[in-house]
Amino acid sequence: ASDDIKIAIYWGQDGSEGSLRDTCATGLYAYVNLAFLSTFGDGRTPALNLANHCDPPSGGCASLAAEIASCQSSGVKVLLSIGGGALGGYNLSSLSDAQAVATYLWDTFLGGNATASRPLGDAVLDGIDLDIEAPSQYYDDLARSLTSLYKGDADARGRAYMLTAAPQCPFPDASLGEALGTGLFDHVWVQFYNNPGCQYAPGDVGALGSAWREWTESLPGASVFLGLPASLDAAGSGFVDVDTLVSQVLPVVEGANNYGGIMLWSRSYDKDTGFSVKLQRILQSQNKNHTDIIVGAAVAGVLLLFMLICTCFLCHKKYRGTPRPEEGSLTAPALKRYTDSEVERMTKSYAHKLGNGSNGDVYRGNLRDGRQVAVKVLKNSKSDDKEFMGEVASVGRMSHVNVVPLLGICLQGPTRALVYEYMPNGSLESYAFSNNDSVQENYSLWLYWEKLFGIAIGVARGLEYLHGQGNANILHLNVKPHNVLLDQELCPKISDVGVPNLCHDNDKESKRSTADARDRDGYDAPEVLSRKFGAVGSKSDVYSYGLMVLEMVRAKSNINVGEVTTSKYFAQWLYEHLDQFCDSISDISGETRDLVKRMIIVGLWCIQTAQTNRPSMSRVVEMLESSSIDLELPVRISS
Numbered sequence: 001a002s003d004d005i006k007i008a009i010y011w012g013q014d015g016s017e018g019s020l021r022d023t024c025a026t027g028l029y030a031y032v033n034l035a036f037l038s039t040f041g042d043g044r045t046p047a048l049n050l051a052n053h054c055d056p057p058s059g060g061c062a063s064l065a066a067e068i069a070s071c072q073s074s075g076v077k078v079l080l081s082i083g084g085g086a087l088g089g090y091n092l093s094s095l096s097d098a099q100a101v102a103t104y105l106w107d108t109f110l111g112g113n114a115t116a117s118r119p120l121g122d123a124v125l126d127g128i129d130l131d132i133e134a135p136s137q138y139y140d141d142l143a144r145s146l147t148s149l150y151k152g153d154a155d156a157r158g159r160a161y162m163l164t165a166a167p168q169c170p171f172p173d174a175s176l177g178e179a180l181g182t183g184l185f186d187h188v189w190v191q192f193y194n195n196p197g198c199q200y201a202p203g204d205v206g207a208l209g210s211a212w213r214e215w216t217e218s219l220p221g222a223s224v225f226l227g228l229p230a231s232l233d234a235a236g237s238g239f240v241d242v243d244t245l246v247s248q249v250l251p252v253v254e255g256a257n258n259y260g261g262i263m264l265w266s267r268s269y270d271k272d273t274g275f276s277v278k279l280q281r282i283l284q285s286q287n288k289n290h291t292d293i294i295v296g297a298a299v300a301g302v303l304l305l306f307m308l309i310c311t312c313f314l315c316h317k318k319y320r321g322t323p324r325p326e327e328g329s330l331t332a333p334a335l336k337r338y339t340d341s342e343v344e345r346m347t348k349s350y351a352h353k354l355g356n357g358s359n360g361d362v363y364r365g366n367l368r369d370g371r372q373v374a375v376k377v378l379k380n381s382k383s384d385d386k387e388f389m390g391e392v393a394s395v396g397r398m399s400h401v402n403v404v405p406l407l408g409i410c411l412q413g414p415t416r417a418l419v420y421e422y423m424p425n426g427s428l429e430s431y432a433f434s435n436n437d438s439v440q441e442n443y444s445l446w447l448y449w450e451k452l453f454g455i456a457i458g459v460a461r462g463l464e465y466l467h468g469q470g471n472a473n474i475l476h477l478n479v480k481p482h483n484v485l486l487d488q489e490l491c492p493k494i495s496d497v498g499v500p501n502l503c504h505d506n507d508k509e510s511k512r513s514t515a516d517a518r519d520r521d522g523y524d525a526p527e528v529l530s531r532k533f534g535a536v537g538s539k540s541d542v543y544s545y546g547l548m549v550l551e552m553v554r555a556k557s558n559i560n561v562g563e564v565t566t567s568k569y570f571a572q573w574l575y576e577h578l579d580q581f582c583d584s585i586s587d588i589s590g591e592t593r594d595l596v597k598r599m600i601i602v603g604l605w606c607i608q609t610a611q612t613n614r615p616s617m618s619r620v621v622e623m624l625e626s627s628s629i630d631l632e633l634p635v636r637i638s639s
């Protein structure tokens with residue numbers, strides 16, 4: 001869930017929206033409503049409808065239990081939404097019917113009778129959402145019955161469940177007005193769309209603002225969310241683009257004490273348009289600017305204080321005798337030291353392994369303040385503490401928007417672990433190169449050319465920094481899509497920086513496995529594989545970078561160049577067919593075409609066999625920032 005704005009989303013009405021697990025893993029949402037239990041009440045056999053995600057009658061939705069658990073473990077609340085647009089499929093006919101439905105929901109999806117048949121397997125959801133659009137009665141009774149069941153469980157087991165609702169913005173809501181009058185709802189996502197009388201009209205927030213006031217004042221005990229469509233196609237009317245939302249609408253709604261965030265209909269539209277990605281990005285950059293001002297003022301204050309202390313210290317120094325021999329700090333300035341029991345606690349005893357790299361296994365975890373982290377437990381690390389700390393200190397000093405931040409380390413007995421900021425969107429490999437269908441399906445739409453270009457230039461800037469622009473002077477020597485991680489906004493961050501230096505790699509076994517891995521990955525420069533091509537240096541990273549960029553182009557275009565499959569042949573093919581290739585990508589506008597052409601020309605320069613022909617990373621950044629008209633192709637592909 002975002003630190004900046006809480007977003008509730010509806011998931012389940014379109015198989016192409018990607019899995020529930022992936023939806024939660026985007027880190028964009030705080031609440032996911034499973035949509036919908038579309039048949040219930042008045043003697044009907046209740047039925048789930050989750051589009052083509054799974055088939056409830058055959059028990060096919062039980063497999064969602066693991067995905068729900070994965071969402072919950074990352075802090076996302078998962079609710080079952082009942083009702084929806086299939087108006088003939090549900091209603092409540094009496095008080096006893098409402099009580100029976102409440103008991104069914106409790107036993108089947110929440111903390112009730114475990115022996116009931118459970119379409120979502122052993123998942124215990126976080127609550128029930130009422131999306132009741134049909135004329136209705138007895139939903140106040142349903143709310144009271146559910147709440148008393150919740151309360152029984154809370155008394156016994158201390159678990160809290162939620163009750164939420166999605167009324168329309170005309171106040172009071174025709175279907176849910178009475179239920180909301182009970183004051184029993186935790187969150188209410190009011191639909192400010194398909195309702196011209198109270199939704200946003202271009203340039204006019206008046207109607208929305210006055211309906212918002214009525215809703216927030218009438219529900220003092222609930223947090224109220226602004227419900228919006230995530231794309232123009234998601235509703236007949238009421239779409240507000242992200243820039244307008246941030247500049248005109250949020251300032252009106254955020255003033256309410258019980259403003260909770262926004263609700264979006266629905267995940268599939270949000271995935272198509274990137275609405276919430278853009279929203280989170282804008283809000284985070286606003287927060288950052290605000291924080292920068294505060295930090296700037298604080299830094300100025302600290303500097304003043306520091307100067308004062310130095311002055312006092314220098315005045316008194318001559319009376320203090322000879323200084324003590326230098327102790328040397330083993331801990332890099334900004335790095336926190338963790339004990340091995342703290343690492344165990346933050347990873348919940350190494351419960352969630354993210355993967356295993358050649359230098360150790362990586363686990364997901366949480367710091368005490370709730371921040372998610374990735375903990376790399378090193379194997380074969382250097383046993384000399386001082387040597388280890390020397391290496392880790394130089395990594396810890398680095399700070400660049402395109403390098404994964406190292407937050408802390410553990411160095412206790414044999415345990416050596418590195419604690420990194422967690423990157424919720426995994427690696428570029430899984431976005432751009434995965435053969436896993438579900439991942440492809442979920443993310444293919446993100447990978448429009450502009451995004452890929454943004455990733456390419458971000459990685460270039462990160463490498464430029466490592467190579468010395470930030471005085472880091474670090475070689476990566478393992479640049480590949482696996483080691484480019486993507487944060488919440490898909491901003492690329494280079495990972496594994498300096499890690500090989502922390503580990504012994506001079507034993508034969510690890511050398512052999514490294515070489516194998518290298519053969520497999522194929523991103524290494526010729527000189528890394530054989531010294532007859534010269535010494536390894538920063539241009540070796542340039543080579544791997546260039547190959548990676550060309551592979552990104554290949555993966556995105558999915559182009560068939562005949563029998564040819566290797567990167568090198570693809571590069572040769574691109575070299576010979578550059579304009580033809582750019583023309584062949586039909587959806588490319590002139591501007592996008594230029595970005596793609598720049599990526600290709602830069603890539604071709606970077607993979608020159610002779611190191612002297614390859615540009616430096618600073619030059620790569622310059623080339624990417626220029627126009628393709630100013631860039632020439634190399635004379636040959638590999639010279």
Ligand SMILES: Nc1ncnc2c1ncn2[C@@H]1O[C@H](COP(=O)(O)OP(=O)(O)OP(=O)(O)O)[C@@H](O)[C@H]1O
Pocket residue numbers: 354355356357358359360361362373374376404420421422423424426427478482483485495496517
């Ligand atoms: N900061 C992080 N946030 C999220 N996932 C991470 C983070 N760091 C590593 N991972 C994930 O952990 C797994 C292992 O990563 P690691 O960097 O150790 O290995 P690798 O890059 O796959 O292989 P190698 O180290 O052999 O090059 C990968 O799936 C990676 O995406």
